[in-house]
Amino acid sequence: MDGAVAGFRPANRSGQEAQLSRRTAQRPSGEKISKAVASPMRPAYPFSAIVGQDEMKRALMIAAVDPSIGGVLVFGDRGTGKSTAVRSLAALLPEMAVVAGCPFACDPAAPLASCSHCSALPKGRKPEKRMVPVPVVDLPLGTTEDRLAGALDIERALAQGVKAFEPGLLAAAHRGFLYIDEVNLLEDHLVDLLLDVAASGENVVEREGISLRHPARFVLIGSGNPEEGELRPQLLDRFGLSVEVSTPKDLASRVEVVCRRDAYDRDAPGFMKQWAKEEARTRETILAGRKRLSSVTLPLGTIEQAATLCMALGTDGLRGELTLVRAARALAALDGDLEVRTVHLRSVAASALRHRLRRNPLDETVATTRVEKALEDVFGA
Amino acid sequence: MSGLASRSVDAKRSEDARMESAASQVAALLAIDPVGLVGAVLRGPADPKRDEWLEALRKLLPAGVPWRRVPLGIADGRLLGGLDLAASLSAGRPIAQAGLLAEADGGMIILPMAERVESQLIARIAAVLDSGVLRIAREGISMARATRFGVIALDEGVGDDEQVTEALSDRLAFRIEFDPAALQRAAPVMPTRVEIEAARRRLMQVRIPADLPQAFCAAALALGIPSLRAPVFALRCARAAAALAGRMEVTHEDAALAAQLILAPRARQVPEAPAEEPEQPPEQQQESSNAETQQREEQPSLEDLVLAAAQASLPAGLLAGLGVAARQMARQAAASGRSGMMRRSAQRGRPIGARPAAWRAGLRLALVETLRVAAPWQEYRRREKPHHAALVHIRREDVRIRRYKQNSETTTIFLVDASGSAALHRLAEAKGAVELLLADCYVRRDRVAVIAFRGRGAEVLLEPTHSLVRAKRSLAALPGGGGTPLAAGIVAGYAMAEASRKRGQTPVIVALTDGRANVTRDGLGGRAVAESEALESARLFRASGIAALLIDTAPRPQPFSRDLASAMGARYVPLPFADAARMSATVRQAARAPASGP
Numbered sequence: 001m002d003g004a005v006a007g008f009r010p011a012n013r014s015g016q017e018a019q020l021s022r023r024t025a026q027r028p029s030g031e032k033i034s035k036a037v038a039s040p041m042r043p044a045y046p047f048s049a050i051v052g053q054d055e056m057k058r059a060l061m062i063a064a065v066d067p068s069i070g071g072v073l074v075f076g077d078r079g080t081g082k083s084t085a086v087r088s089l090a091a092l093l094p095e096m097a098v099v100a101g102c103p104f105a106c107d108p109a110a111p112l113a114s115c116s117h118c119s120a121l122p123k124g125r126k127p128e129k130r131m132v133p134v135p136v137v138d139l140p141l142g143t144t145e146d147r148l149a150g151a152l153d154i155e156r157a158l159a160q161g162v163k164a165f166e167p168g169l170l171a172a173a174h175r176g177f178l179y180i181d182e183v184n185l186l187e188d189h190l191v192d193l194l195l196d197v198a199a200s201g202e203n204v205v206e207r208e209g210i211s212l213r214h215p216a217r218f219v220l221i222g223s224g225n226p227e228e229g230e231l232r233p234q235l236l237d238r239f240g241l242s243v244e245v246s247t248p249k250d251l252a253s254r255v256e257v258v259c260r261r262d263a264y265d266r267d268a269p270g271f272m273k274q275w276a277k278e279e280a281r282t283r284e285t286i287l288a289g290r291k292r293l294s295s296v297t298l299p300l301g302t303i304e305q306a307a308t309l310c311m312a313l314g315t316d317g318l319r320g321e322l323t324l325v326r327a328a329r330a331l332a333a334l335d336g337d338l339e340v341r342t343v344h345l346r347s348v349a350a351s352a353l354r355h356r357l358r359r360n361p362l363d364e365t366v367a368t369t370r371v372e373k374a375l376e377d378v379f380g381a
Numbered sequence: 382m383s384g385l386a387s388r389s390v391d392a393k394r395s396e397d398a399r400m401e402s403a404a405s406q407v408a409a410l411l412a413i414d415p416v417g418l419v420g421a422v423l424r425g426p427a428d429p430k431r432d433e434w435l436e437a438l439r440k441l442l443p444a445g446v447p448w449r450r451v452p453l454g455i456a457d458g459r460l461l462g463g464l465d466l467a468a469s470l471s472a473g474r475p476i477a478q479a480g481l482l483a484e485a486d487g488g489m490i491i492l493p494m495a496e497r498v499e500s501q502l503i504a505r506i507a508a509v510l511d512s513g514v515l516r517i518a519r520e521g522i523s524m525a526r527a528t529r530f531g532v533i534a535l536d537e538g539v540g541d542d543e544q545v546t547e548a549l550s551d552r553l554a555f556r557i558e559f560d561p562a563a564l565q566r567a568a569p570v571m572p573t574r575v576e577i578e579a580a581r582r583r584l585m586q587v588r589i590p591a592d593l594p595q596a597f598c599a600a601a602l603a604l605g606i607p608s609l610r611a612p613v614f615a616l617r618c619a620r621a622a623a624a625l626a627g628r629m630e631v632t633h634e635d636a637a638l639a640a641q642l643i644l645a646p647r648a649r650q651v652p653e654a655p656a657e658e659p660e661q662p663p664e665q666q667q668e669s670s671n672a673e674t675q676q677r678e679e680q681p682s683l684e685d686l687v688l689a690a691a692q693a694s695l696p697a698g699l700l701a702g703l704g705v706a707a708r709q710m711a712r713q714a715a716a717s718g719r720s721g722m723m724r725r726s727a728q729r730g731r732p733i734g735a736r737p738a739a740w741r742a743g744l745r746l747a748l749v750e751t752l753r754v755a756a757p758w759q760e761y762r763r764r765e766k767p768h769h770a771a772l773v774h775i776r777r778e779d780v781r782i783r784r785y786k787q788n789s790e791t792t793t794i795f796l797v798d799a800s801g802s803a804a805l806h807r808l809a810e811a812k813g814a815v816e817l818l819l820a821d822c823y824v825r826r827d828r829v830a831v832i833a834f835r836g837r838g839a840e841v842l843l844e845p846t847h848s849l850v851r852a853k854r855s856l857a858a859l860p861g862g863g864g865t866p867l868a869a870g871i872v873a874g875y876a877m878a879e880a881s882r883k884r885g886q887t888p889v890i891v892a893l894t895d896g897r898a899n900v901t902r903d904g905l906g907g908r909a910v911a912e913s914e915a916l917e918s919a920r921l922f923r924a925s926g927i928a929a930l931l932i933d934t935a936p937r938p939q940p941f942s943r944d945l946a947s948a949m950g951a952r953y954v955p956l957p958f959a960d961a962a963r964m965s966a967t968v969r970q971a972a973r974a975p976a977s978g979p
Contacts, residue, residue, distance in 0.1 A: 154758060
């Protein structure tokens, strides 16, 4: 066995001038992927073609409008399109501007002081900018921490004697999404690393004589099946929104799911074309929501309502209120409203609060019911 | 039901004949559409016949496609790919090595002893199956590579609680109960590879009747199959069957076959008989199975046909198996993912891989893993520190330690009904039995805890402890009297069991009650509400998969206590005339085999 297996090139040897080489393997349009293809890659199933699962789709769109919400956890039955939805989200996200050549995808409008590439650029001149797709980075099970956090680029160290940092998945996910399927099966030491970075927005690397910190702000998206095991409470708490998905129970939706799935299987490009218009509309909604977000007002009354609701449910800390209000604002922006109203609060309350309830040991399954009951108590039926 | 049966007599007879060779059918269908149908679970003992089936499948697949066995305890490096240690050492730079999953691209992987495969391995395989992409980020290698393979899971489990987890079996189209005797009877007529190839070319052109998806979905609902993968697989199966028969359109025959092969083995309930069931003369049935598309409207609905076909081959003893399925789910929930039960340990037990950690005394160094991490850096480090004489440069961040899994300490939680009714009956004897058990626990170095429930709620008398003396004292002081808040007692027992599981212990609950629940969780009176709450709590408890034993202390065995025990998933032991010594013997037995049900 030698290293000549197709696609198995251990490290980036793009020969860039930059001291830091940004990996492209995780980028949706990365060159490495196309080189690595053995079986043909299929386009991701379109987001808009997912039948039902409105709460999940809404939560993902809210996270796309306002990344500060703090991530989405999708928990539920097998075969409900959890990972399909997340993977298809990538196609909906508008491109973002980055400083050309910056390995950490800094925003040209506000290059970070902590970025070694951008702080070395000549002052007073606007950095050259480039449009790239928003990254949706997969964190596969079995990942080792050198690839998550980044490590010394050993190829370059050996060949050129340069001490170059090879960024990991955390750097690749900066300003985008980091997706963990089967999040409840993730190794403990990776969870620890992830929690630390998610809390500070910064990845600190100390290895092989490299001492460096770089920004790593991303929307954490996790999915899993509760039957496979529970999530550590600390990690649970990192997710802004938590949605439960279940297989549709009514025949009509089930038939629709099967028919669309079949159409996609038989002719993926044709199916994509058929849904292109709908996808464009969804993308437009997200874009408009983003633009509108800063001008959506948040009346004091609504904040009070949110606080009352959280008190009624006895959620720990203030994170519940904060997420609830932010999610409601993002939803208002998506809906085209300029003011957050009770209806928005109600729509997102279950997603924002169900994982923050103090657990009654035998009551886990009915967290949603408790939120709904509190909603009725606070707002009336 | 009778209408369905009489109507499909002819169809059924031919179906029976076909079921005889179901296994060879499956092999052919799988060979036609390995990507869409993914694979099969073969349940049955290791047997030459099974190997023959595998060989037959292999012969139907294109020559030279990868065919890889995945050993049970395969390491991530071998499964997903990683650093090639030997090559990296000799080259002085990291050399990557493809993993087994990448090697299997375009072919099949075989999972022997699939009923024992851990959820971590299943999840890695499932991720590739779901997305069609193998994603790796490990040991300096990052890549995403389109990868497709089929999976044959060899389920060698005996008994109903030893089965392939649903996380895997749900993703594979077929399940074959492998009965070597049945296979011997039927002379499998296998199509040739050429025929399969022709069918494969036809596959995507095969049209499906417009109402077929609806028929599969409705039948799946009626059979209580929650997963939507079932109707999707059924559709693909019907299409492959049509392609194999050389048809360009799925017929009723294909639909019926798909219902038998895909839906029936997944059924969780026997469908209710339809409300109105017009008798159909056999001629019409005959006609309809040969009918053309334009006549479809006048035919007996495809839905009924599909359902009848599935029903005709429902596994025997389906209803009896349902309880088992629920128990299995609970067991799986308990066995996987959560901490506890099986504990990760630093020193003892079965090795389960290595992880990075700062090395301190008491940890076991994983030497090979450590060397593997350090290997690619040797040249670089030598260059960095040329005067360092070390033969191998190992740094702190290279250190990997071994992790072990061990059976954990047991915590026996006594949940004692100290209500007035129980006190009347046999609280004293219960106390005596518990004391005997305490002695056993002491010998095994188990922890014990005592929770009593009486009056308005439950009270923890003793947190888990090794101290026999304290346990005795708390029991001796236990007063009797008041109502029976059974639901509150179960909740308190669960909370403690869950807490001890989080600490890595294995909890066993021993509940002693006469089952006369009459106090609700809110502390109010009312037998009906109290009983239904107790049952409700018991059902939720069962989902946790915690081993439990319910000892009925009433003078005569109570039906309600029995129901409660089965709702809890607990072993039920009525002890109307038993003495303390016999009680102790029973508990000991239960504690030794906590996972087995009643």
